[in-house]
Amino acid sequence: MLADPPPSRVGHLTPSPDTLTGLALEMHHAFSEQGILSQSPDFEYRAEQQRMAVEVGQALEKKRPVIIEAGTGVGKSLAYLLPAILTAQRHQRKAVISTHTINLQEQLIAKDIPIVQKLLPQPFAAVLLKGRGNYLCPSRLSRAMRSTGDLFSTAEHDELRALWKWKQETKDGTLSDLNFSPSPNVWSQVCSESHVCTPRSCGPDTGCYYQNARRAAAEAEVLVLNHTLFFTLLAAQDEMGAEGEGFLFPNDFVILDEAHTLENTAARQLGLNLSQTSLRFDLNRLYNPRTQKGLFALAKSPEGVTSTAKVLEQVEGFFETVKDAAKFSPAGREYRVRRAGLVENTLHGALLDVVQCVRRLTDDKETPDNTLAELAEMGRRLAETRAALEEFLTMARPGHVYWVERSGIDQRNVSLHASPVDLSGLLRQLFFSGTKTCLFTSATFGAGEPNLRYFRRRCGAEKVRAVHIGSPFDWPTQMQLHLVRHLPEPNSPGYEAALEEWIKHFLEQSQGRAFVLFTSYKLMENLASRMERWFQQKGWELLIQGKGRPRHQLLQDFKEDISSVLFGTESFWTGVDVPGEALSNVIITRLPFAVPDHPLTAARMEFIEDRGGNPFSEYSVPEAVLKLRQGVGRLIRTRKDRGIAVILDPRVLSKSYGKIFLDALPPAPRLIAD
Numbered sequence: 173m174l175a176d177p178p179p180s181r182v183g184h185l186t187p188s189p190d191t192l193t194g195l196a197l198e199m200h201h202a203f204s205e206q207g208i209l210s211q212s213p214d215f216e217y218r219a220e221q222q223r224m225a226v227e228v229g230q231a232l233e234k235k236r237p238v239i240i241e242a243g244t245g246v247g248k249s250l251a252y253l254l255p256a257i258l259t260a261q262r263h264q265r266k267a268v269i270s271t272h273t274i275n276l277q278e279q280l281i282a283k284d285i286p287i288v289q290k291l292l293p294q295p296f297a298a299v300l301l302k303g304r305g306n307y308l309c310p311s312r313l314s315r316a317m318r319s320t321g322d323l324f325s326t327a328e329h330d331e332l333r334a335l336w337k338w339k340q341e342t343k344d345g346t347l348s349d350l351n352f353s354p355s356p357n358v359w360s361q362v363c364s365e366s367h368v369c370t371p372r373s374c375g376p377d378t379g380c381y382y383q384n385a386r387r388a389a390a391e392a393e394v395l396v397l398n399h400t401l402f403f404t405l406l407a408a409q410d411e412m413g414a415e416g417e418g419f420l421f422p423n424d425f426v427i428l429d430e431a432h433t434l435e436n437t438a439a440r441q442l443g444l445n446l447s448q449t450s451l452r453f454d455l456n457r458l459y460n461p462r463t464q465k466g467l468f469a470l471a472k473s474p475e476g477v478t479s480t481a482k483v484l485e486q487v488e489g490f491f492e493t494v495k496d497a498a499k500f501s502p503a504g505r506e507y508r509v510r511r512a513g514l515v516e517n518t519l520h521g522a523l524l525d526v527v528q529c530v531r532r533l534t535d536d537k538e539t540p541d542n543t544l545a546e547l548a549e550m551g552r553r554l555a556e557t558r559a560a561l562e563e564f565l566t567m568a569r570p571g572h573v574y575w576v577e578r579s580g581i582d583q584r585n586v587s588l589h590a591s592p593v594d595l596s597g598l599l600r601q602l603f604f605s606g607t608k609t610c611l612f613t614s615a616t617f618g619a620g621e622p623n624l625r626y627f628r629r630r631c632g633a634e635k636v637r638a639v640h641i642g643s644p645f646d647w648p649t650q651m652q653l654h655l656v657r658h659l660p661e662p663n664s665p666g667y668e669a670a671l672e673e674w675i676k677h678f679l680e681q682s683q684g685r686a687f688v689l690f691t692s693y694k695l696m697e698n699l700a701s702r703m704e705r706w707f708q709q710k711g712w713e714l715l716i717q718g719k720g721r722p723r724h725q726l727l728q729d730f731k732e733d734i735s736s737v738l739f740g741t742e743s744f745w746t747g748v749d750v751p752g753e754a755l756s757n758v759i760i761t762r763l764p765f766a767v768p769d770h771p772l773t774a775a776r777m778e779f780i781e782d783r784g785g786n787p788f789s790e791y792s793v794p795e796a797v798l799k800l801r802q803g804v805g806r807l808i809r810t811r812k813d814r815g816i817a818v819i820l821d822p823r824v825l826s827k828s829y830g831k832i833f834l835d836a837l838p839p840a841p842r843l844i845a846d
Contacts, residue, residue: 189201192226194229194233195229195230195232195233195255195258195259196226196227196229196230196233197229198229198255198258199222199225199226199228199229199254199255200222200225200226202225202254203217203218203221203222203225203226203251203254204217204222205217208254208291209250209254209291211291212287212290212291214287218245218246218247218644219644220242220243220245220246220247220641220642220643220644221246221247221248221250221251221644222251223639223641224240224242224246224248224251224252224613224639224641225250225251225252225254225255227240227639228240228251228252228255228256228611229255231609231611231637232255232256232259232425232609232611233259235425235607235609236609236637237603237604237608237609237610237611237612237633237636237637238611238612238636238637238638238639239431239611239612239613239617239624239627239628239633239636239637239638239639240611240612240613240638240639240641241613241614241615241616241617241624241638241639241640241641242613242614242615242641243615243641243642243643243644243645244615244643244645244805244808244809245643245644245645245808245809245810245811246615246641246643246644248429248613248615249276249279249280249284249429250284250287250288252269252427252429252611252613253269253280253284253285253288254288254291256269256394256425256427257288257292257296257393257394258292259425260296260393260394261292261294261296261393264423265423265424265425266392266393266394266395266418266420266421266423266424266425267393267394267395267424267425267427268395268397268402268419268420268421268424268425268426268427269394269395269396269397269426269427269429270396270397270398270399270401270402270426270427270428270429271396271397271398271399271428271429271430272398272399272429272430272433272437272747273398273430273747274398275747275748275749276429276430276747277300277396277397277398280298280300280396281298281300281396285298285394285396296392296393296394297388297391297392297393297394298392298393298394298395298396299385299388299389299392299394299395299396300396300397301385301386301389301395301396301397301401302346302348302385302397302401303400303401303404304363304364304365304366304369304382305363305364305365306346306347306348306363307344307345307346307363307364307380307381307382307385308335308338308339308342308345308346308362308363308364308381309362309363309364309365309368309369309374309380309381309382310339310345310374310378310379310380310381311369311373311374311378311380311542312361312362312363312364312365312368312369313332313335313336313339313362315542315543315546316332316358316361316362317332317336319470319543320332322465322466322469322470323361323465323466323467323469323470324357324358324361324465325463325465328355328357328358331354331355331358332358332362334352334354335350335354335358335362338350338351342381344381344385345381345382346381347359356453357453357456357457360453360457361457364380364381364382364383365549366408366549367545367548367549367552368545368546368549369382369383370383371383371386373545390421395420395421399428399430399433399434399437399438400437400440400441402419402420402426402428403437403438403441403442404441405420406419406420406602407441417606417607417608418608419608419610425608425609425610425611426608426609426610426611427610427611427613428610428611428612428613429613429614430614430747431612431613431614431617431627432614432616432617432618432627432798432802433746434599434612434631435595435599435630435631438595438598438599439591439592439595439772440591442591442592442595442598443572443589443590443591443592444560444563444564444569444572444588444589444590444591445587445588445589446557446560446561446564446587446588446589447585447586447587447588448487448488448491448585448586448587449580449585449587451487451557452484452487454550454553454554454557455480455483455484455487455526455554456484457550458476458480458526458530458547458550459476459477459480459481459484461481461484466480467543467546467547467550468480468529468547470543471533471543471544471547473529473533475529475532476526476529476530476533479522479525479526479529480526480529482522482525483519483522483523483525483526486518486519486522487519489518490515490518490519491586493515493516493518494514494515494576494586494588495576495578495586497514497515498514498576498578498586500578504769505577505578505579505583506575506576506577506769506770506771507575507576507577507771508573508574508575508771508774508775509567509574509575509576510574511567512565512566512567513565513566514565514576515565517561517562517565519558519561520558520561520562523554523557523558523561524558526551526554527551527554527555527558530547530548530550530551530554531551533547534547534548534551560588561588563590564588564590567590569590569592571592571593571594572590572591572592572593573590573591573593573771573772573774573775574588574589574590574771575589575590575771575772576588576589577589589771591772593772593775593776593779594776594779595630595631595632596629596630596631596632597632598632599631599632599633600631600632600633601632603631603632603633604632604633604635604636612627612631612633615801615802615805616798616801616802616805617798618794618795618797618798619793619794619797619798619832619836620797620801620835620836620837621640622640623638623640624638624640626794626798643838644811645808645811645838646811647808647838647839647840648839648840648841649814650808650811650813650814650815650840651807651808651814651815651816651817651838651840652815652816652817652840652841652843653804653816653817653818653819653837653838653840653841653842653843654678654816654817654818654819654843654844654845655818655819655824655825655842655843655844655845656674656818656819656820656821656822656844656845656846657822657825657826657844657845657846658822658846659671659674659820659821659822662695662762668695668698668699668702669702671699671761671820672699672702672703674818674820675688675699675703675759675761675820676703676706678757678759678816678818679712679737679757679759681757681816682756682757682815682816683735683756684710684712684735684736684737685734685735685736685737685753685754685755685756685757686737686738686755686756686757686758686759687737687738687740687744687748687755687757687758687759687806688737688738688739688740688759688761689740689741689744689745689758689759689760689761689803690739690740690741690761690762691741691761691762691763691764691765692741692762693718693741695761696716696717696739696740696741697716699739699761700714700716700739707737711735712735712736712737713729713733713735713736713737714736714737714739715729715730715736715737715738715739716738716739717738717739717740717741717743717744718741723743723744726738726740727748727750730750730754730755731750731754734753734754736754744806745764745799745802745803745806746799746802746803748806749806749809750806750809751809751810751812751813752810752812752813753814755806755807755815756807756814756815756816757807757815757816757817757818758803758804758806758807758815758816758817758818759817759818759820760800760803760804760817760818760819760820760821761820761821762820762821763796763800763819763821763823763824763833764796764799764800764803765792765795765796766792766795766796768792776791777791777792789829793829793832796833797832797833797836800819800833800836800837801836801837804817804837804838808838817837817840825844
């Protein structure tokens with residue numbers, strides 16, 4: 173990998189204006205030291221940001237895809253927003269911006285887009301769209317209030333009244349605006365649902381929050397959403413009205429930020445997922461034997477009540493049979509299914525009986541009442557579940573890996589999964605065929621190679637233009653990278669004690685104010701337990717992921733307590749932004765290699781091996797490098813930040829592949845401890 177160029181050479185990244193035309197030339201001027209962006213008090217000239225804006229302008233004008241890796245501090249949001257919004261305004265093309273994290277969505281809507289709105293003479297509308305299950309449907313709430321006797325318990329009725337009161341005050345009608353967490357049963361009966369909450373049933377006069385948001389999204393020049401919702405809407409284009417050369421809307425274009433997560437998001441959304449809990453929940457909406465309430469009770473259908481109670485009895489037995497057949501290892505959470513017919517499909521007939529009961533109630537009704545509309549939606553969902561169950565047991569999807577997973581308290585909940593192993597062909601067809609315009613961007617696309625070969629190969633973008641733009645940060649003065657040459661092997665008796673001493677050593681250097689990132693939840697808990705008294709003696713609060721407080725609350729507590737230390741696993745390696753001295757140290761306990769026994773990881777590695785490749789060098793190492801870059805990237809977020817990053821894994825020095833990891837990290841001074 174070529175190291176990021178030093179600041180003195182950064183300006184040479186930007187093409188000469190003599191070679192530019194159209195929107196690219198306009199962006200070169202806009203992001204110059206005297207350009208339109210200089211009118212903003214927060215603007216500071218960055219050659220890297222100017223270069224990115226030029227690349228985005230060229231791609232949009234020529235209607236071609238482009239992949240841009242833009243290092244931390246480039247200011248990529250503004251670099252794509254300004255050319256995207258100008259394109260949307262001038263050519264009546266909607267800009268669809270998809271991100272992975274809520275933090276970035278909120279930053280775009282609350283901070284970055286308003287900056288552009290102030291700079292441009294022509295106003296434009298930007299809308300944040302969430303998944304429909306986040307929105308309250310007033311019509312469904314009104315129907316629920318009228319049907320409390322047959323659908324809800326007394327406690328749930330109290331929740332409904334609280335939701336009714338909240339409806340009078342809320343502006344967007346989404347869960348994030350609600351100051352309490354409603355029970356899943358209550359919310360499922362009042363939130364927006366396809367085929368129940370529709371433009372026809374929830375017209376402009378009903379005040380339906382989702383339908384209002386959908387209409388606003390259709391009219392806005394800029395739509396912001398997340399990757400999961402993007403793929404959900406892509407699978408239901410009729411709802412949004414896409415046609416021709418659009419993704420979600422006619423003639424739109426899409427910008428996918430944090431696009432390094434795209435493959436895994438697509439694998440989940442395009443795969444098969446069926447859980448014991450979700451099936452039981454859907455059936456209980458039809459009829460709950462414990463409370464004797466549900467839609468069949470409301471519809472006065474003894475046949476429906478009986479058939480639902482019957483299948484509910486069979487669900488528990490079926491999933492117990494699945495659990496027994498799966499032969500999990502003692503500590504294992506996943507079991508890979510390699511042959512069709514893992515168990516007999518004992519739910520096939522019972523689920524069909526329930527679906528047919530629904531159809532007998534709802535078919536041939538030209539103007540079904542509200543209860544029948546709700547029943548029809550549940551019948552459709554159960555029919556899809558029945559088909560998915562059959563697909564799983566027969567392993568009907570070629571090119572997919574199948575597995576059973578257990579989770580929850582005492583690992584009681586069982587779920588069935590299937591995911592495509594190789595997504596490159598599908599993503600190539602989806603994004604890079606025809607004349608659709610898309611931009612992929614991220615601070616990290618893999619092993620740090622300038623041509624972004626790893627990401628392009630995984631996503632079928634081998635022929636797509638790729639651009640690597642380094643960070644503008646002054647790494648030699650802003651960060652030090654500390655490495656440790658000797659540590660016991662992880663499974664040896666002295667490993668945890670040695671790791672504890674090194675963590676203490678580096679926490680002393682930063683006086684707390686650190687993330688300590690783990691690849692193992694068990695190891696994190698063990699170290700937290702060992703070090704609890706030491707933290708008390710130091711007067712530093714130890715915040716531990718998974719100990720009651722949600723992720724966003726842990727982050728808030730960490731930012732407010734300047735000397736606190738946060739122990740985190742998976743979700744704290746990426747998408748977390750803590751600028752300033754509160755985070756002055758990031759300690760990586762192990763190189764983040766993916767666990768090779770997860771069925772999807774194993775299947776991807778087998779796929780590479782079957783084609784004559786080396787799965788370790790072609791998949792395991794690049795994936796671990798990407799995650800390491802993300803973890804270390806938590807440290808320096810602004811030009812004012814200073815701190816140390818620590819890697820407590822000797823393999824980065826002792827193994828031949830260690831150089832790949834080190835070359836992919838920022839060019840900060842390396843200090844090696846023995």
